[in-house]
Amino acid sequence: MNTALFTLYLGVFKRIARTAALSPFDAQERHRLGELYALYSPPAPSSDLPEDPYKLPKTDILELAHLDKNLLLEGVNECGFGHVTEFEVKVISQLVNQLQPRRIFEIGTFQGRTTLNMALNSPADAQIVTLDLPPSELSQTQMQIEKTEEMYVKKAESGERFKGHPLASKITQVFGDSATYDYSPYHHQMDLVFIDGSHAYEYVLSDTENALRLVRKGGTILWHDYTNWEGVRRALNDYYQSGNPVFRNLRHIGGTSIAVLTVS
Ligand SMILES: C[S@@+](CC[C@H](N)C(=O)[O-])C[C@H]1O[C@@H](n2cnc3c(N)ncnc32)[C@H](O)[C@@H]1O
Numbered sequence: 001m002n003t004a005l006f007t008l009y010l011g012v013f014k015r016i017a018r019t020a021a022l023s024p025f026d027a028q029e030r031h032r033l034g035e036l037y038a039l040y041s042p043p044a045p046s047s048d049l050p051e052d053p054y055k056l057p058k059t060d061i062l063e064l065a066h067l068d069k070n071l072l073l074e075g076v077n078e079c080g081f082g083h084v085t086e087f088e089v090k091v092i093s094q095l096v097n098q099l100q101p102r103r104i105f106e107i108g109t110f111q112g113r114t115t116l117n118m119a120l121n122s123p124a125d126a127q128i129v130t131l132d133l134p135p136s137e138l139s140q141t142q143m144q145i146e147k148t149e150e151m152y153v154k155k156a157e158s159g160e161r162f163k164g165h166p167l168a169s170k171i172t173q174v175f176g177d178s179a180t181y182d183y184s185p186y187h188h189q190m191d192l193v194f195i196d197g198s199h200a201y202e203y204v205l206s207d208t209e210n211a212l213r214l215v216r217k218g219g220t221i222l223w224h225d226y227t228n229w230e231g232v233r234r235a236l237n238d239y240y241q242s243g244n245p246v247f248r249n250l251r252h253i254g255g256t257s258i259a260v261l262t263v264s
Helices: 003-025 027-040 086-099 113-121 135-140 147-153 166-170 201-214 230-241
Strands: 103-107 127-132 171-175 190-195 215-223 251-253 259-262
Touching (some): 086 113, 086 190, 103 113, 135 147, 201 215
């Protein structure tokens, strides 16, 4: 090895040895090492990404139910504004088929499409109570409902999907404002409560408090529109983030806008 090469190797070796031995104690060297490390470290995640607005942990229908391909379904594809989606009506029907609830309370009847499909998949002796706001009471509600949901209240008929149906005997239709309705005859009786009335934040809170009084221990509450309406999302996020143990198991059913809670 010639002298020049030897001197070069020695220089490099000394530099490495000095860096390893002394840098941790020398502020200037530490700074230089930090800069070198930063050159090779992966870029920090961009803080420009919007924050995920959905705070509920996810579950899915495969975790919640053994899928039954022989569900009884009616009017799945006859839907539009104001209805749960085609997939959601199947998810709700699967849950009803799995849970076999004998007492169901629905807040927000609309045409009664979900009511009918719950009747089709619940036990033969199940009873469903479905509550709707009559158009005549739209201007007297306890709290303000959203302007954009008034059209679902102002309809010629409520519950037409189950009227005259052989399973209509399983369904009791009641009318009133969900915030002032007297639920006391049904307190702690319900195996399943489906909340799909007004989507205004204050209404979702009020309907949830009433649902908690309606449901029996071990019963289930479903909310529609967690991902579609700001009021529902905010109310459920607030409940989940409140630390209240009642809502610890509140979950969003992936692929749907439905949230689910088993009340312990
Ligand atoms: C989106 S629709 C319900 C859809 C229905 N659950 C389904 O799955 O097909 C909302 C319903 O809630 C009712 N509603 C709105 N505000 C209400 C209130 N304050 N009290 C009771 N029902 C209300 C409306 O009249 C309407 O029928």
